Amino acid sequence: MTAVSDQLVASNVQxxxxxxxxxxxxxxxxxxxxxxLLVLVVLAGILGSMIYGGWPAFSEFGFGFLTSSVWNVGRDxxxxxxxxxxxxxxALIALVIGVPISIGIAIFLTQLCPSWLRRPVSTxxxxxxxxxxxxxxxxxxxxxxxxxxxxxQIPVSNLVxxxxxxxxxxxxxxxxxxxVLTAGIILAIMIIPFIASITRDILDQIPTMLRESAxxxxxxxxxxxxxxxxxxxxxxxIGAIMLGLGRALGETMAVTFVIGNANRLxxxxxxxxxxxxxxxxxxxxEASGLHLNALLALGCILFLVTFTxxxxxxxxxxxxxxx
Amino acid sequence: xxxxxxxxxxxxxxxWGRVRRSRxxxxxxxxxxxxxFTLLGIAVLGWIxxxxxxxxxxxxxxxxxxxxxxxxxxxxxxxxxxxxxSLVLTFLGIVVATPIGVLAGTYLAEYGRGSxxxxxxxxxxxxxxAAPSILIGLFVYTLMVQPMGGYSGWAGGxxxxxxxxxxxxxxxxxxxxxxxxxxxxxxxxxxxxMSKVIIQISWxxxxxxxxxxxxxxxxxxxxxxxxxxxxxxxxxFWFSPDLxxxxxxxxxxxxxxxxxxxxxxxELAWAGALIITVSILALSVVARLLFRKEQAR
Numbered sequence: 348m349t350a351v352s353d354q355l356v357a358s359n360v361q362x363x364x365x366x367x368x369x370x371x372x373x374x375x376x377x378x379x380x381x382x383x384l385l386v387l388v389v390l391a392g393i394l395g396s397m398i399y400g401g402w403p404a405f406s407e408f409g410f411g412f413l414t415s416s417v418w419n420v421g422r423d424x425x426x427x428x429x430x431x432x433x434x435x436x437x438a439l440i441a442l443v444i445g446v447p448i449s450i451g452i453a454i455f456l457t458q459l460c461p462s463w464l465r466r467p468v469s470t471x472x473x474x475x476x477x478x479x480x481x482x483x484x485x486x487x488x489x490x491x492x493x494x495x496x497x498x499x500q501i502p503v504s505n506l507v508x509x510x511x512x513x514x515x516x517x518x519x520x521x522x523x524x525x526x527v528l529t530a531g532i533i534l535a536i537m538i539i540p541f542i543a544s545i546t547r548d549i550l551d552q553i554p555t556m557l558r559e560s561a562x563x564x565x566x567x568x569x570x571x572x573x574x575x576x577x578x579x580x581x582x583x584x585i586g587a588i589m590l591g592l593g594r595a596l597g598e599t600m601a602v603t604f605v606i607g608n609a610n611r612l613x614x615x616x617x618x619x620x621x622x623x624x625x626x627x628x629x630x631x632x633e634a635s636g637l638h639l640n641a642l643l644a645l646g647c648i649l650f651l652v653t654f655t656x657x658x659x660x661x662x663x664x665x666x667x668x669x670x
Numbered sequence: 671x672x673x674x675x676x677x678x679x680x681x682x683x684x685x686w687g688r689v690r691r692s693r694x695x696x697x698x699x700x701x702x703x704x705x706x707f708t709l710l711g712i713a714v715l716g717w718i719x720x721x722x723x724x725x726x727x728x729x730x731x732x733x734x735x736x737x738x739x740x741x742x743x744x745x746x747x748x749x750x751x752x753x754x755x756s757l758v759l760t761f762l763g764i765v766v767a768t769p770i771g772v773l774a775g776t777y778l779a780e781y782g783r784g785s786x787x788x789x790x791x792x793x794x795x796x797x798x799x800a801a802p803s804i805l806i807g808l809f810v811y812t813l814m815v816q817p818m819g820g821y822s823g824w825a826g827g828x829x830x831x832x833x834x835x836x837x838x839x840x841x842x843x844x845x846x847x848x849x850x851x852x853x854x855x856x857x858x859x860x861x862x863x864m865s866k867v868i869i870q871i872s873w874x875x876x877x878x879x880x881x882x883x884x885x886x887x888x889x890x891x892x893x894x895x896x897x898x899x900x901x902x903x904x905x906x907f908w909f910s911p912d913l914x915x916x917x918x919x920x921x922x923x924x925x926x927x928x929x930x931x932x933x934x935x936x937e938l939a940w941a942g943a944l945i946i947t948v949s950i951l952a953l954s955v956v957a958r959l960l961f962r963k964e965q966a967r
Contacts, residue, residue, distance in 0.1 A: 375865035379781060382773035383791050386839065389832055390794045393805055396812040451707030459701055460708075470958060472711050477954040478718060479893025481921055482947050485928055485939075486718050489725075536714055543711070567689070567697035590800060597802020599896040600925065624804050624896070631808075631900055646808045650801075657797045 394650060401644030403637060412644060416612050420630075425641035427648060429612050433527060433620035434649070437602065438595040440531025440616070441538055445595075446588055448535070449542035454572055456543075457550040469547070476540035484604030487533040492524030492605060495532075500524065500617050519617035523607070528616040530606040534598055538591035545587035545664065549580045586663030593657040597649060599624040623649045719947075726944025729937030734945075739906045739923060740934060747934060749923060749942050751908050756920040756946070758913070759823060759902055760892045763830025768884055771835045775842025775880075780868050792843070799836040806832050807897030815901060823913030826902025833894060834887040841883025845876035878964030885957035889950045895921035920946050 404425060405412060415426025456469055500522040507513040519526070553576055561571045577584070607619020608629055621629075623645045631642055733748045740747025774791070782788030806829055814825040849872050857867035873880070898904075904922040905915075920942050927939035 369863075372863040372865040375868070376781060379773040379777035382770045383777035383782065383788070385770055386774055386791050386795050386798065386835065389809075389835070390798060392813065393801070393809040396809045397805070400808070400812050448707045448710065451704040452711055454700070455704035455708040459704060468708060468712070470955070471715055472708070474951055474954060475711060475715050477889055477950055478715070478947060479895070479921065479950060481893065481895045481924055482718060482722070482943055485924075485943055486721055488928075490717075490721050539711055567693050569697040569700040570693070572700060593800050597804065599802065599804040600921075604929075624802060627804055627808065628896060628899060631811075632903070643808060643812075646805055650805055653800075653802055653805075654797060657800050658793075660800075661793060661796050 394647075394654075397643055397647035397650050401640055401647040403640040404644035405647075407637065407640075412641075413648070418610050418626075420638055423637050425637070425644075427623070427641075427645055429610060430621055430623045430626050430645060431648065432612060433606065434596055434622040434624070434652075436527050436616070436620070437530040437534055437606065437622055438592055440528060441534035441595040442588065442592055443535075444532060445535035445538045445542060445591060449539045449587075449591070450546055450584070452539065452543040453546035453550055454576075456547050458568055458572065458576075469544070472540050472543055474540075475536070476544075480537065480598060480600040481604075483533055483537055483601035487529060487601060487605040488525065491533070492529055494524075495529055496522045496524030504617065515614045516616055518615050520615070522617070523619075525605050525607040525619055526615075526617045527606060527620045530602045530620075530622070531616075533601050533605055534595045537598060537601060538594050541594055542587045542591040545590065546580070546584055549583045549587065549664075550576055553579045583664045586660045586665075589656050589660030589663060593653050593660060596656065597624055597653050599628050603628045722940070722944045722947055725940040727941075729934075729939075729941035730944065734938065734941050738908060739918060739927075739938070741906055742930075743932065745934060747938065749920065749938050751906075751918040752904075752920045752923040752942065753945065755823070755902075755909055755918040756892065758909075759826045759830060759898070759917060759919055760888060762823065762827030763834055763891050764884065764888050766827060766831035767834035767838055767887060770831075771838025771883075771887070772842050772880065774835070775839040776846065776868060776872075778839065778843045779846035780864070780872065795836045795839050798832075799840060802896075803833055803894055804896040804899075807900040810897065811900040818914075820914065821901065821903040821916045823902050823909060823917035826898050826917060826919070827913075829897040829901045830891040830894060833897065834891050837887040837890055838880075838883050841886065842876070842880050845879030845883070846872050848879075849875040878961055882957045882961040885953055885960070889953040889957065892953070893921055893946055893950050895925055898922050899925075 408415065408425060412425065412427055413431070414428055415424075416428040416432075417424045417426045418429060419425075452472055456465060456472075460468060496519075500519040503517050504519045504522060507517050557575055557579065558571055561575045566574070602622050603625040606621055606625055608621050608625060609619035610621065613620065627642050627645060630638070634642055731748075733746060734750070735748060735753065736750050737746065737748030738751045739749055774795075778788050778792055778795075782791070810825050810829040810832070814828060815821055818825070853871050853875060854867050857871045858864075862870070898919055898921060902919055902922070903916040904926060905918050907918070909915075909917040924939045924942045924946070927935040927942070930936060930939075
């Protein structure tokens with residue numbers, strides 16, 4: 348393929364020189380080249396604007412910006428730790444809940460589902476990704492959170508009260524339904540379609556012969572999945588999970604609705620918290636001066652973290668495709 | 671070992687015979703759990719849709735489509751300005767994104783095939799595809815809103831375009847890649863220059879897939895809220911034709927109204943949520959069906 352198109356490019360240069368289309372051909376070539384470069388420029392621009400905008404905050408607070416948990420607009424003191432902790436915790440919860448469900452869905456779609464049902468079910472799961480994030484926020488806040496408070500937070504809090512560790516981590520002082528755990532659950536639902544559809548594609552790429560051989564020697568579906576499919580697909584499934592993680596880290600509107608936007612650090616998963624994205628969404632429009640710089644610095648941290656995670660994801664997913 | 675044949679029901683398709691019980695249990699568990707998880711995913715989508723229909727239809731009336739958003743404490747009102755504003759912003763975004771995305775995808779699939787630069791751009795594009803949209807809002811804020819001295823529909827359109835471009839680049843490239851090389855060679859053999867070959871042969875062969883990509887990008891940006899918060903913002907009036915100074919739009923209106931203390935605001939937020947979700951889901955389904963039909967031909 349590549350050799351052919353290289354030849355094509357080479358032969359075309361000669362043809363184009365002679366033809367009357369010379370100029371338009373060249374314009375078209377440069378236009379597509381320029382558009383492609385624009386993609387690079389946008390990424391560089393995002394990074395540049397975050398660093399430029401966040402620099403005053405970084406230089407004012409130094410390394411302490413990352414570790415300080417003080418965020419006081421009145422005194423102009425800013426530290427990112429509460430938001431970073433909230434971001435990591437909620438994303439981690441999303442993975443713990445979302446990954447098994449996503450892999451289960453992918454296994455259902457590729458191994459168990461009758462072929463006539465496959466497409467509708469696939470599409471339905473993919474449509475979960477098309478629902479706007481703000482709708483998840485409304486669902487989470489108005490429908491899920493009250494139920495969660497009533498049927499999970501209150502019973503669990505009563506159960507664990509006074510116990511060491513669990514009495515702290517799973518105790519709700521105000522069982523309102525919103526909090527870090529609720530945000531994690533909503534995030535889990537939001538990342539499921541991404542992880543599930545990539546995992547499905549990966550499982551589909553594994554040669555049928557491997558699967559059939561395993562069934563041929565008498566493996567059960569569980570054994571085929573566990574000892575044939577998962578080892579084959581392992582690394583790229585981790586890539587798919589990383590992609591989900593990247594999504595969960597930067598998700599904004601849904602989290603802003605359900606995390607409670609509290610400014611203090613709490614050890615309980617039932618307590619409200621905040622993430623980098625939710626804090627930016629909440630405070631940006633009223634911010635000025637150093638406050639604005641601090642928010643942009645938060646954006647810079649979020650950019651660097653998601654960039655790393657997504658780059659790793661892309662690397663892991665593409666690695667197996669080569670095989 | 672102790673699984674005797676009469677214990678195995680007819681529904682368990684493979685005859686279990688003398689298969690060890692633990693293997694059978696593991697297998698059953700996998701099947702049941704995967705099915706339950708899939709049903710769970712479908713149920714959540716259904717639950718969200720039911721919620722939207724129940725809550726949204728309550729606030730739905732003709733006024734929703736004809737009147738502007740009400741001020742604080744004002745009775746009645748609609749979201750007509752927000753709906754039109756959203757259409758304008760989405761249109762603006764897609765009009766900017768389509769040529770750039772299609773050309774960039776063309777570069778990756780046709781000109782840059784195998785080059786280092788192309789694989790780097792592909793890598794960056796994949797990252798932008800999943801990058802948090804709020805960061806794109808911040809970027810456009812520092813790029814356009816600060817220098818221009820205020821929120822504007824133009825900034826909102828650019829932010830949406832930046833979100834749409836990676837989607838279009840990716841689908842365009844994928845679709846052009848499945849166009850057989852022999853078609854291009856045939857065009858080149860007739861003496862057509864590269865641009866002609868691409869426009870009249872490659873693009874034409876990949877057209878339905880490329881249109882699907884553009885429709886999916888439209889669906890993606892139509893519901894984006896976070897990037898609009900810092901760029902187009904929102905207001906309660908009909909926006910001025912020059913799109914300066916805040917353009918009302920559906921997602922930000924929903925965000926502001928859903929959490930408001932006024933009953934009519936909340937009803938309008940639900941109505942808006944229903945309208946936007948149904949439009950986006952319909953667009954996504956249509957895009958998929960369109961593509962499938964074209965492929966089937």
